[in-house]
Amino acid sequence: MSAPAVTADVHVPFHVASIDDDDVAAVVEVLRSGWLTTGPVAAQFEQAFSAQLGGEVESLAVSSCTAALHLALEAVGVGPGDQVVVPSYTFTATAEVVRYLGAHPLVVDVDPRTGNLTAEGVARAVDELPQPIGSAVRALVPVHFAGLPCEMEQLCALAESRGWAVVDDAAHALPAARRGIPVGRYADATAFSFYATKPLCTGEGGMVVTRHAALAERMRVMRLHGIDRDVFDRYSAPDRWRYAVVAPGFKYNLSDMAAALGLSQLTRLRAMRDRRAEVAGAYSAALAGEEGLEVPPEAAAGDLHAWHLYALRVLDGPDVRNRLVRELGELGVGASVHFIPLHEQPYYRDSYGLEAARFPGAARLFDQEVSLPLFPGMTEAQVERVAEAVPVALARARG
Numbered sequence: 001m002s003a004p005a006v007t008a009d010v011h012v013p014f015h016v017a018s019i020d021d022d023d024v025a026a027v028v029e030v031l032r033s034g035w036l037t038t039g040p041v042a043a044q045f046e047q048a049f050s051a052q053l054g055g056e057v058e059s060l061a062v063s064s065c066t067a068a069l070h071l072a073l074e075a076v077g078v079g080p081g082d083q084v085v086v087p088s089y090t091f092t093a094t095a096e097v098v099r100y101l102g103a104h105p106l107v108v109d110v111d112p113r114t115g116n117l118t119a120e121g122v123a124r125a126v127d128e129l130p131q132p133i134g135s136a137v138r139a140l141v142p143v144h145f146a147g148l149p150c151e152m153e154q155l156c157a158l159a160e161s162r163g164w165a166v167v168d169d170a171a172h173a174l175p176a177a178r179r180g181i182p183v184g185r186y187a188d189a190t191a192f193s194f195y196a197t198k199p200l201c202t203g204e205g206g207m208v209v210t211r212h213a214a215l216a217e218r219m220r221v222m223r224l225h226g227i228d229r230d231v232f233d234r235y236s237a238p239d240r241w242r243y244a245v246v247a248p249g250f251k252y253n254l255s256d257m258a259a260a261l262g263l264s265q266l267t268r269l270r271a272m273r274d275r276r277a278e279v280a281g282a283y284s285a286a287l288a289g290e291e292g293l294e295v296p297p298e299a300a301a302g303d304l305h306a307w308h309l310y311a312l313r314v315l316d317g318p319d320v321r322n323r324l325v326r327e328l329g330e331l332g333v334g335a336s337v338h339f340i341p342l343h344e345q346p347y348y349r350d351s352y353g354l355e356a357a358r359f360p361g362a363a364r365l366f367d368q369e370v371s372l373p374l375f376p377g378m379t380e381a382q383v384e385r386v387a388e389a390v391p392v393a394l395a396r397a398r399g
Contacts, residue, residue, distance in 0.1 A: 009332075010332070010379075010381045010382055010384075010385040011332040011333075012332065012333045012334060012373045012378070012382045012385050012386055012389075013334045013373065014334030014335060014336055014371075014373050015196075015197045015334070015373065015374075015375050016375050016377055017196055017197075017201050017375075018201065018265070018272055018375060018376045018377050019201075019261075020268075022264050022267075023261055023264045023265060025264075026260040026261060026263065026264040027257055027260050027261055029260065030256045030257050030260045031257065033256075035256055036255060036256060036257055037232065037253070037255050037256060038061070038224075038232045038253040038254060038255060038256060038259075039232050039256045040256070041256040041259045041260050041263065042061045042232075042253075042254055042255070042256050042259040044259070044263055045061055045254075045259040045260075045262050045263040045266070046058075046059040046060060046061050046207070047059075048263055048266050049061075049207055049209070049262075049266065050209065052175065052182075052266060052269065053182045053184045053185055053209065054182055054185065056185060056211060057184060057185060057209040057210060057211050058209065058210055058211075058213070058216040059207050059208070059209045060207065060208050060209075060216065060219055060220055060223060061205070061206075061207055061253070061254035061259055061262075062205070062206050062207065062208055062223060062252045062253065062254055063204065063205060063206065063251075063252045063253065063254055064193070064195070064204055064205065064206045064252075065093065065169070065171045065191050065192060065193030065194075065195070065206035066093040066096070066097060066206070067206060067208075067223075067250070067252035068191030068192065068193075068206040068207060068208035069093065069094065069097040069141070069167065069169060069191045069208075070097040070100055070101075070250070070252075071208055071219040071222055071223060071250070071252060072167040072188075072189035072190075072191055072208050072210070072215070072219065073097055073098065073101060073103075073139060073141075073167055074101060074218075074219075074222060075189065075210075075215045075218040075219045075222070076138075076139055076165035076167060076188055076189065076215065077138065077165070078098070078101050078103050078138050078139050078165075079101055079102060079103060079138075080101070080102030080103065081102065081103065081104075081136065082101075082103040082104070082136055082137075082138040082139070083103065083104050083105075083106040083133060083134075083136045083137045083138065084098045084103050084104070084105055084106060084137070084138060084139045084140070084141060085106045085108055085117075085122055085125075085126065085137060085139070085140045085141065085164075086098065086105045086106065086107060086108070086141045086143075086342070087107070087108060087109075087110045087115075087116070087117045087141075087142070087143050087145075087342075087362070088107045088108065088109060088110065088341040088342045088343045088354075088359045088362040089110045089115050089143075089145060089339060089341050089342075089361075089362040089365055089366070090143045090145075090169065090339060090341075090342065091171070091339055092342070092345060092348075093169075093171075094141055094143055094169050095107070095342055095348060098141075103138070104352070105342070105348065105352070106125070106126070106129075106133075106137060107342050107343060107348065107352065107354055107359075108121060108122055108125040108126075109121055109125070109358065109359045109360065109361045109362055110145070110359075110361045110362050110365070111361055112360070112361040112362070112364045112365045113297055114145065114148055114150075114297055115145030115146060115148070115311070115365055116142065116143070116144065116145050116148065116150045116151070117140075117142050117143070117150060117155065118151065118154070118155075119151065119154035119155050119157070119158040121361075122140065122155070122158060123158055126162075137162065137164055138164060138165065139164055139165040139166070139167055140155060140158075140159045140164050140165070140166050140167075141166075141167050141168065141169055142155050142166070142168045142169065142187075143168070143169040143171070143172075144168070144169070144170055144172055144173035144176055144183060144306070145172065145309075145311070146172055146296065146305075146307070146308055146309035146310075146311045146338070147172045147173050147176055147199070147305050147306030147307050147308040147309065148176070148296075148297065148299060148303075148305050148306075149173060149176045149177060149178040149183050149299070149303055149304070149305070150168070150178070151178070152168070152178045152181075152183070152186035152187070153178070153179065153186070156186055156187065165188045165189075166186070166187040166188050167187055167188060167189050167190070167191065168183065168186065168187040168190045168191070169191055170183045170184060170190050170191060170192050170193075171191065171192065171193035171195075171198065171308075172193075172198075172199075172306060172308035172309065173192075173306050173308070174192050174198070174199050174200055174269070174306055175199070175269055175270060175273055175304065175306060176299075176303075176304050176305060176306040177303060177304035178303055179302045179303065180302055184209045185211065188210065188211075188212060188215065189208055189209065189210040189212075189215055189219075190208070190209050190210070191206060191207075191208050192206055192207045192208075192209070193205075193206050194206055194207070194258070194262055198308065199269070199272060199273060199276070199306055199307075199308055200262060200265050200266065200269055200272075201261070201262075201265060202254070202258040202259070202261045202262040202265075203258060203261070204258065205254050205258045205259075205262065206254075221246060221247060221249060222247060222249040222250055222252075223249065223250065223252045223253055224249060224250075224251065224252070224253050225245060225249045225250070225251065226245050226246055226247035226248050226249030226250075227243045227244070227245055227246070227249065228243060228244045228245070228246045229243060232253075271376075272376040273306060273307065275376040275378075276306075276307040276308075276374055276375070276376055277305065277307050279307075279310070279374055279375075279378055279383055280296075280305075280307045280310050280374065282383050282387065283295070283310055283312070283372060283383070283386065283387060284296075284298075286387035286390075287312065287387065287390060287391075290390070290391055290394070292314065292315045292316050292320075292394065292398075293312060293313065293314060293315065293390070293394070294312070294313035294315060294368075295312060295313075296310060296311045296312065296313070307374065308374075309338055309371045309374060310371060310372045310373075310374045311338065311369050311370075311371055312369070312370050312371070312372055312390070313365075313368040313369060313370075314368050314369075314370055314394070315368060316397075316398065317367055317368070318366075318367040318368075320394070320397045320398055321337070321367065321368060321369070321370055321397075323396070323397035324370055324390075324393050324394055324397040325337065325370055326397075327392075327393035327394075327396045327397050328389055328390070328393045330393075331389045331392065331393055332385075332389075333372075333373065333385065333386055333389045333390075333393075334373055335370055335371060335372055335373070336370075336371045337366075337369055337370060337371065338369060338371050339366070340366065341359060341362040341363070341366050342354070343355070343356060343358070343359045343362065343363075344356070344366065372386055372390070373386055
């Protein structure tokens with residue numbers, strides 16, 4: 001039986017950043033103000049971000065989610081020789097920051113349905129370790145894959161029972177929530193990404209949030225060269241020049257230009273998320289009945305999915321999946337694969353002896369996953385184009 005034709009001649013890129021006139025005006029206003037680096041607009045962005053999470057947290061704007069993770073792990077006391085639990089199914093940044101501190105990533109398998117760590121899986125993996133490795137675990141870093149929140153109450157309870165800190169990687173998870181509680185209010189500290197493809201975009205940038213004043217103070221000091229106070233205004237008065245370096249810190253601050261873009265986007269964050277959810281729902285409605293495809297899981301009742309990615313599963317396996325990505329490209333539809341797991345990456349595989357057999361969940365998900373275009377500015381014609389193109393491309397990929 002021949003595959004159906006794709007009726008609409010519409011190109012669909014994998015992602016287009018959602019930038020509107022208000023965003024442009026906000027950045028131009030900063031440019032005209034003469035204050036370009038970190039300053040009053042970054043402070044406003046931090047305050048608005050905390051409010052977005054319902055208060056009760058302190059937010060620090062930083063140069064990337066990677067910077068946020070690094071600051072958070074350093075602040076909770078991770079150091080040389082420590083072990084930090086991370087999922088295999090994640091981008092390298094989640095694990096590389098552990099190595100920045102001289103600690104070691106303890107790579108754990110994920111649930112193949114959600115792509116997320118589970119408390120049961122983490123406990124089992126750690127308990128199977130020889131001593132003293134298991135007793136050297138200092139922190140747990142859950143990743144909310146594709147924007148679907150992890151079971152944070154269970155992961156945090158496990159961490160509390162073992163004496164671990166929790167630093168969650170929420171690069172995908174704005175504005176996600178678990179049981180009505182926003183991601184960002186469960187963990188000791190949470191790292192968000194504002195990279196160009198993320199639900200809120202500043203080009204490059206991120207935010208680290210915490211409920212703990214001591215962690216906020218440590219991260220604030222380390223964010224800018226280990227200086228004991230904010231010195232962004234040191235040119236504003238004759239007596240503001242003096243400061244003290246109290247630690248060998250980093251250069252992780254966010255500029256006011258980037259913060260202005262983030263502050264503007266924050267006003268329509270929920271609307272952008274809701275449009276992403278509409279697109280995801282349209283895809284699932286169109287593709288749920290296609291043989292050999294599995295649509296991504298919805299959030300549980302009371303949870304909120306951020307829908308950063310639409311992670312479709314191709315049950316035929318990696319060869320067909322790979323050809324599907326190419327065939328979609330031939331049909332004018334951008335697609336990608338998220339992620340190549342850590343146990344497949346040469347550095348982690350070889351440094352820590354990671355064998356694929358130890359990660360059946362991540363391996364299965366990697367063999368099947370294909371990410372379809374998903375961004376708020378998609379037109380109905382583009383959504384329809386993708387929904388029509390997938391079965392056609394899949395038929396071609398199967399030969």
